[in-house]
Amino acid sequence: MKPNPHTEKKESAIRLIAWEITRNCNLSCMHCRASATLGPYTGELDTRACLRLLDQIAETGTPIIILTGQVQV
Numbered sequence: 001m002k003p004n005p006h007t008e009k010k011e012s013a014i015r016l017i018a019w020e021i022t023r024n025c026n027l028s029c030m031h032c033r034a035s036a037t038l039g040p041y042t043g044e045l046d047t048r049a050c051l052r053l054l055d056q057i058a059e060t061g062t063p064i065i066i067l068t069g070q071v072q073v
């Protein structure tokens, strides 16, 4: 029997991740939708946790990842 493409169960996979890494920013643009200012902000992931999350995402597939946020160095 030929599979019906309209009823066949498709494997769900993450295809796109938009990740605002931090709200920290050393600028203060009036139009900023993130209301970014210098933090620190609670609840943001540190570098190690960010890298661990990226590894976990890679285990699930190869989604497009859009990273935003300005990190001070």
Ligand code: SF4
Binding pocket: 025, 026, 027, 028, 029, 031, 032, 033, 034, 035, 036, 069, 070
């Ligand atoms: S995050 Fe972008 S828009 Fe917001 S204050 Fe910083 S540079 Fe400006």
